[in-house]
Amino acid sequence: MKKFLMCFVAVVVGILFAPVTADAMTISPIKFHLTASPGTTNQKIILRVTNDEAVTKYFSLKIIGAKQNDQGQVVYGANWDEAEKWLKPEKSALEILPGKNKEAVFFLNVPADALPGSHWLGLAVESVGSSGGQRIGLTGQLIAPLLLQVSGVVEEKLEIAEWSPPGFALTKVWPMSLSLKNASPTEVPLSAELSVTNWLGREVYKNKINVGELMLPSAERSFHFDLPLTAGRYWPGPYRADIRIFYGRTTQMAISSGSVWYFPFYAWGLSALALGIAGYIIFRNKN
Amino acid sequence: MKKTAVLIFILAVLLAPTRTAALMTSSNYTIYADAVDSGGGLSAGGSYILQDTVGESPAGFSTSSAYEIRAGYQHMEKGFLTLQLSATSLNLGTLSASAVNVASTTATISTDASAGFSFSTTAVAGTVITAVADGTVSAGSEEYGFTVSGNESQFSNDVAVASSVLLAASTGPVTNSLTVLNFKASMASSTTAGSYSQTVTVSASANL
Numbered sequence: 132m133k134k135f136l137m138c139f140v141a142v143v144v145g146i147l148f149a150p151v152t153a154d155a156m157t158i159s160p161i162k163f164h165l166t167a168s169p170g171t172t173n174q175k176i177i178l179r180v181t182n183d184e185a186v187t188k189y190f191s192l193k194i195i196g197a198k199q200n201d202q203g204q205v206v207y208g209a210n211w212d213e214a215e216k217w218l219k220p221e222k223s224a225l226e227i228l229p230g231k232n233k234e235a236v237f238f239l240n241v242p243a244d245a246l247p248g249s250h251w252l253g254l255a256v257e258s259v260g261s262s263g264g265q266r267i268g269l270t271g272q273l274i275a276p277l278l279l280q281v282s283g284v285v286e287e288k289l290e291i292a293e294w295s296p297p298g299f300a301l302t303k304v305w306p307m308s309l310s311l312k313n314a315s316p317t318e319v320p321l322s323a324e325l326s327v328t329n330w331l332g333r334e335v336y337k338n339k340i341n342v343g344e345l346m347l348p349s350a351e352r353s354f355h356f357d358l359p360l361t362a363g364r365y366w367p368g369p370y371r372a373d374i375r376i377f378y379g380r381t382t383q384m385a386i387s388s389g390s391v392w393y394f395p396f397y398a399w400g401l402s403a404l405a406l407g408i409a410g411y412i413i414f415r416n417k418n
Numbered sequence: 419m420k421k422t423a424v425l426i427f428i429l430a431v432l433l434a435p436t437r438t439a440a441l442m443t444s445s446n447y448t449i450y451a452d453a454v455d456s457g458g459g460l461s462a463g464g465s466y467i468l469q470d471t472v473g474e475s476p477a478g479f480s481t482s483s484a485y486e487i488r489a490g491y492q493h494m495e496k497g498f499l500t501l502q503l504s505a506t507s508l509n510l511g512t513l514s515a516s517a518v519n520v521a522s523t524t525a526t527i528s529t530d531a532s533a534g535f536s537f538s539t540t541a542v543a544g545t546v547i548t549a550v551a552d553g554t555v556s557a558g559s560e561e562y563g564f565t566v567s568g569n570e571s572q573f574s575n576d577v578a579v580a581s582s583v584l585l586a587a588s589t590g591p592v593t594n595s596l597t598v599l600n601f602k603a604s605m606a607s608s609t610t611a612g613s614y615s616q617t618v619t620v621s622a623s624a625n626l
Contacts, residue, residue, distance in 0.1 A: 153523075154503040160494040161531050161624040168489035183500065195540075205626060206582040207540055247487055253623065258506075267508040267601050267616050269523055271501050272540060274623035282489035317487075345626065381485050 154258045154271035155183035156190065157232075163254070163277040167241050174239040176218070178275055180256050182227035189259040190227065192220035192235050197251040197276060199350040203343040207253045207274055214250035214279055217241055224259070239279070247283025248316030251276065251347050280317070287379035288314040289321065289346070293353075294387035296372040301395055303360040309374060310353045313346040320345055321378040325358065327391075328371045335363055335370075342376065367398035499535065501622045502526040513605040518557050525597045527586070531624035534588035537570075537597060542581050544616030547609060549578035555602040560609045568597040576602060579618060587625070 159179045167174060182188045196211025209215070221236040237254060253274040293310035313319055321343065327336035342354065358372075370393055376385040508521035529535050550563030553575040563576040570586040577583060579601070586597040599620075 153506040154501070157498050157500040159496065159498045161497045161499045161529065162495035162626075164491070164493045166487055166489050166491040171489070183502065200582065204538075204582075204584055205536065205623075206538065207621065207623070208581070255621070257619065267510065267521065267618060269503055269506045269508065269599075270617065270619045271503045271506070271525075272619055272621040273499055273501055274540075274621050275499075276623060276626060280487045280491075282487045284484050284486050286484045288483060379483065381483050383483050 153184075154269070156188070156256065156258055156271065156273060157181040157183055158256055158273045158275055161275055163275060164280075165239075165278075166280040166282055167239060168282045169241055169245040170243040171239060171241040176237040176239060176254070176277070178235045178237070178254050178256070179232050180225060180227065180235050181232035182229055185229050187226060187228050189224050190235075191224045191257045191259055192222065192237075193255040193257065194218040194220070194237070195253045195255050195274070197253050197347070199347045199352070201351065201353055203346075203350075203352055205251075205276070205347070207255070212250050212252060214252055217245075217250075217279075218252065218254075218277075241281060245281045246316065247281050247285045249285075249318050249348055250279045250281070251318070252279060253277065278318075285317045286315065287317065287319055287381050287383055289319055289376060289378040289383065289385050290314050291374065291376060291385050291387040292351070294374050294389055296358075296389040296391045298390070299392045299394065303365060303393075303395070305358040305360065305372070305391060306355070307358050307372070308353070308355050309342070310351065311342065311346065311376065312351045313348060315379070316348055318345055318347045319378045320380070321376055323377070324375045326373050326375070327358075327360070328373070329366070330369045335365065336360055340374075346378075365393055367394050368392075495531070495624070497530045497532075497624070498528075499531065499622060499624055500526075500528040501537075503620070508601055510601065510603045513603055513609070515558050515605055515607050515609075518555050518602050518604040520600055520602050522598055522600045525586070525599065525620065525622075527595045527597070527622050528593050529622075529624060530591045532590065533625035534590050535586075535592065535595075535622055536584060536625055537586040537620065537622045539579070539581050539583045539585065539618055540621040541619040542579055542616065544614070546579070546614045546616050547603065547605065549580075550576045550602075551578070553577075555604050557604050558606060559604055560606040562601075562603045564599055564601045566597055566599055568595065570595050571597055579616065585620065589625075 163176060180190055194215045195207045195209050196215050197205055197207050198211055200206055218237050218239050225233050225235060227233050254277055255272055255274045257270060257272040290312045292312045293308055295308040297305050323340045323342040325338055325340050326334055328334050370391045371388055372391055373386060373388045504524040508523060510519045510521050513519055525537060527535055527537060547562045548560045550561040555561045555563050555576045564579050565574060565576050566585045568586060570588050572584045572586060
């Protein structure tokens with residue numbers, strides 16, 4: 132009897148103090164990739180949604196667009212891509228009992244005049260939560276990225292919008308600026324390499340630089356970094372800094388060059404001394 | 419008889435059915451007629467076929483920048499992504515010029531996504547006081563913002579509550595990753611009295 136009473140009390144305490152979450156849900160699968168031809172109709176995509184809360188919840192279903200910001204982060208928002216209109220949920224909301232799951236069905240219809248290329252979208256499941264009032268209302272949302280590619284021939288094109296080594300450098304740390312733009316209708320994998328060549332045409336520096344691994348269609352990215360030329364000897368004089376961007380499934384390369392006049396402080400001193408000596412000799416010869 | 423056999427053979431060669439696949443080629447690209455099984459469900463796996471239209475140049479780079487996407491490919495990354503919020507309604511209470519009010523919620527995220535997850539704000543609506551701009555919500559100044567803490571949190575100073583703010587991210591699978599969102603507000607003596615509210619949508623997604 133005592134044992135039963137203790138168990139009963141433990142269960143009651145457990146229920147009273149069990150963690151209660153206000154929003155809890157799970158989606159599966161977590162990513163989709165499909166290719167479809169123009170004119171595709173009613174292609175079905177299924178996402179499973181689980182209500183992890185202890186009460187019945189409503190979940191709204193939406194299609195949103197995805198793009199990359201300047202730092203390469205993927206962000207999501209509505210009305211960013213025409214393909215958001217090509218996908219429609221079978222139902223705009225799901226009512227799911229506690230602990231249960233349901234299938235969220237989406238249908239894809241690609242217009243017959245759709246151009247070949249990639250569309251990055253998100254299948255969004257949003258918990259219908261509380262609004263603000265005199266409060267901050269938080270709504271939780273899970274997004275499954277979806278890459279939709281319309282079939283056909285696509286051309287990859289990455290542009291180096293800006294490549295700015297310093298025109299003049301007093302130290303061996305050279306600030307560099309690089310801007311890239313993916314002008315392709317499809318995403319491009321990419322990598323980059325930087326090399327520096329002296330006035331004799333000899334390569335004095337070469338190294339990979341991190342520009343991210345993938346640029347989505349129409350993405351732009353900017354980098355500002357310092358190139359530390361610490362190893363090796365660098366004589367004062369003109370140098371050329373080349374940036375090579377390797378991109379695309381078709382293994383393309385974009386290259387841009389910039390010149391740098393490296394004139395460190397000691398070179399200024401030596402130059403002033405040399406000028407001084409030359410001036411003295413000339414002055415002495417005149418007299 | 420022999421002549422007849424030869425004639426039949428020649429006719430057979432001339433009239434033999436040629437391949438009539440819907441295939442168009444040129445020196446630059448190839449388009450295939452495709453058949454998509456519309457209305458089908460999703461299947462796991464599948465192969466993604468890419469076709470370089472021209473062979474590589476001796477330097478290792480392609481002489482053509484075009485390739486073909488072929489229809490009919492479907493692939494999904496099986497796995498799960500879970501989001502829990504400990505509170506969805508936060509009350510910052512009545513502000514005073516002598517203190518900073520704070521209200522918090524905890525996001526718990528679990529996923530087996532091989533590339534990890536990103537957790538960010540995706541939509542913000544409502545009327546609030548002046549957004550923080552100097553990195554710290556300070557008593558006596560009219561400022562509103564939030565900060566995050568946790569193993570995967572992305573910043574530690576106070577920032578304006580806006581959309582597309584990356585709150586937390588991982589590079590691999592996680593179990594019960596905790597991110598605490600701390601909303602903060604303070605007022606100046608000149609702050610206009612009134613009720614302010616905001617709706618914030620926070621989203622978690624598997625990384626690409």
